[in-house]
Amino acid sequence: MAKYSLSNKTVFITGAAGGIGAASARALHARGANLVLTGRNASSLDDLARELGEKRSLSLPVDVTDRAALQNAVAHTVDRFGTLDIVFANAAIGPDLPATIATIDPELFERIIEVNLLGVWRTVRAALPQIIANRGHVLVTSSTYAYINGAVNAPYAASKAAIEQFARALRIELAMHGATAGVLYPGWVRTQMSRPALGGHELTTRMREVAFPSPLATAISPQVVARRAVQGIERRAPRITVPRRWQPVGILRGIVNPLSDRLLSRHAKLQLLLLALEDAARTGATRHAQTIAKPVASKTVSS
Ligand SMILES: NC(=O)c1ccc[n+]([C@@H]2O[C@H](COP(=O)([O-])OP(=O)(O)OC[C@H]3O[C@@H](n4cnc5c(N)ncnc54)[C@H](OP(=O)(O)O)[C@@H]3O)[C@@H](O)[C@H]2O)c1
Numbered sequence: 359m360a361k362y363s364l365s366n367k368t369v370f371i372t373g374a375a376g377g378i379g380a381a382s383a384r385a386l387h388a389r390g391a392n393l394v395l396t397g398r399n400a401s402s403l404d405d406l407a408r409e410l411g412e413k414r415s416l417s418l419p420v421d422v423t424d425r426a427a428l429q430n431a432v433a434h435t436v437d438r439f440g441t442l443d444i445v446f447a448n449a450a451i452g453p454d455l456p457a458t459i460a461t462i463d464p465e466l467f468e469r470i471i472e473v474n475l476l477g478v479w480r481t482v483r484a485a486l487p488q489i490i491a492n493r494g495h496v497l498v499t500s501s502t503y504a505y506i507n508g509a510v511n512a513p514y515a516a517s518k519a520a521i522e523q524f525a526r527a528l529r530i531e532l533a534m535h536g537a538t539a540g541v542l543y544p545g546w547v548r549t550q551m552s553r554p555a556l557g558g559h560e561l562t563t564r565m566r567e568v569a570f571p572s573p574l575a576t577a578i579s580p581q582v583v584a585r586r587a588v589q590g591i592e593r594r595a596p597r598i599t600v601p602r603r604w605q606p607v608g609i610l611r612g613i614v615n616p617l618s619d620r621l622l623s624r625h626a627k628l629q630l631l632l633l634a635l636e637d638a639a640r641t642g643a644t645r646h647a648q649t650i651a652k653p654v655a656s657k658t659v660s661s
Pocket residue numbers: 372373374375376377378379396397398399400420421422423448449450451473477499500501502543544545546547548549550551552580
């Protein structure tokens with residue numbers, strides 16, 4: 359397939375205020391694209407628009423759960439740039455701290471599904487007439503959580519698996535129009551969202567270290583994800599896995615998943631951490647849980 363040039367294309371990106379979204383916006387802009395930067399934090403979006411230069415960027419505060427606001431934002435995009443060629447549905451939330459299905463706040467569970475699944479659906483649906491008319495591209499930010507076990511992160515993992523299915527279906531449905539869709543699968547990335555698991559919260563960090571083998575637990579920068587996302591859009595790639603060390607897991611998921619589920623359900627250290635987590639959730643005694651978890655985890659690391 360010929361390279362899909364980004365020069366003078368207009369990209370509508372959600373969750374553009376920071377992390378992977380902001381890094382991708384910068385990388386897309388450097389390739390000559392016009393950027394429509396959306397998110398909830400207007401001042402961060404404005405700062406990024408100023409940095410990129412307002413000639414080829416537009417900051418639009420939009421909540422991805424608001425269907426009407428998304429439709430207005432798409433109309434505004436077309437008014438301003440005359441076209442919308444690429445939609446990058448990247449916004450998402452996760453639980454600030456890990457929680458089991460038995461103890462997670464039900465409202466938080468449903469909010470995560472609403473933002474991460476329905477927000478992607480509403481974003482893409484609003485942009486789709488333009489994408490089809492312009493033979494454009496849709497990229498959704500899923501996660502390796504689309505296919506690994508989502509224990510203590512179930513609504514997030516469920517939402518990421520759901521949007522993987524959404525984008526795969528969309529790719530087939532768009533083929534007859536000459537448009538394309540792809541899925542971005544980042545592993546661990548150093549952003550605001552992953553901060554608790556990357557040292558910001560002791561128990562959460564220990565769970566990541568215990569549950570993931572070390573090459574997979576290692577985090578990369580959002581700039582690395584952005585670079586691969588741009589290359590993937592230019593190839594209209596169906597899948598972009600970053601870092602590449604996750605690719606064998608994705609490819610062999612039919613074999614790896616039953617084995618890892620079996621291993622994790624019998625993993626004594628992980629089960630003790632889960633007990634500590636549920637204990638903390640039920641009693642509200644986070645500090646108590648951390649003191650239980652710490653010796654358990656340090657024993658396991660050294661054993
Ligand atoms: N970090 C990782 O390890 C990792 C791994 C795999 C996949 N991902 C995925 O990568 C994507 C970007 O996440 P990130 O890591 O860059 O974290 P991040 O910096 O927290 O970015 C998430 C973005 O989503 C936006 N957002 C949240 N709720 C929204 C809403 N209702 N409406 C509009 N925007 C909303 C936030 O913008 P506001 O602050 O303006 O609301 C924020 O800019 C997400 O889809 C995430 O699931 C991340």
